[in-house]
Amino acid sequence: MRNDENDPRDDAFAERIARPLRAPEILAADFEARLMAQARAEIARQHVVTRRKNWWTTRRMYTMSPLAGLALAAGIAIIAATSTLALGRRAAPEAPRVAAVHDTVQLVRFVFADSSARSVSLVGDFNEWARGRTPLHATARAGVWSVSIPLTPGRHEYAFIVNGHRWVADPLSPGNRDEFGTESSVLMLASSNDAS
């Protein structure tokens, strides 16, 4: 889609300096995991809103016998009369109730620091303890690695794999030792319902 509508001198110069800028750029390794976690929550939220809206706006047809119709009309009249009488002695207004929509997953950031590490990955019950499936990426700070992943609320066990072979439990979290003596760390993730 190039055209030569510019000063040819500009074109030659710009072409030369633009070439290195056309190199592809790659964002952090966990970019897509974070994005998809947000997207999943957004789609769930939209789904709830749409379902509620649909219920109120969908046309419905009910059938009933004349006798049932009369009984319903009488019931409505009684409720209306009772409400009118109760107007004068209304109780103090209740605080408004807001329907909250909570995400089913939360984004959890795992951080690991080791100046000798050349690679770090995360293993846990959430990724079938598969080495290399969830790599941490080096942050701007030397020796500090991190990854953010979506997790469901509850108890999770995890550990880090350093340089592809060294198993390290998170020194900042409570530990757990399985029947074979392997130590892992435990993360108790409260649901957003619990937090509110």
Added chain:
Amino acid sequence: MIVERGTKSDAELIRALSEGDLDAFAALVERYRDACTRFAVRMTGSALDADDVMQSVWMRALRNIRSCKNPDRFGAWLYQIVINESRTYTKRRHQRDSRFIDDEFIVDSIPAAEQPDLAMREETQAEIQRALDCLPAEQREAFVLKYVEEMDYETMAELTGVGVSALKMRVSRACERLRVLLEGVNHA
């Protein structure tokens, strides 16, 4: 609904996404990720800042997908969001007066295997990016669209909402300024 990535048109993916199909969203992200990411990094000057911009871009696209009136032109629609988010981000950063270019991160974030001449290009790219970051945002935007993304002026005008003659002026001024800034590194 199962979406086979790469085989569906944008319109089909958008239809599926409107029905809440997360796989369709993932397929769109994969399809447009590279071009949008490069533009965001060039505009913000840093992969870290571009990360924020691109998260906002994709979430805005997802929330407003029903307002994409012409699904066959999803790419152009998305690019407008990228441009707007980049503008907002650079404006906010300018207001904070905290210009920060993490050149090291940009270079480190590119796997060496995909960059055969990385060592040679590393310094040049960082220098040019730094010079680019010194330009006023509208000049930087025009220059990147014209020469990095290789768009013609009509497309640029459509995406930015700026007239062709104004864009030409911005590109020309950007070149003029870059020539001054890079005199020491570019032996033009």
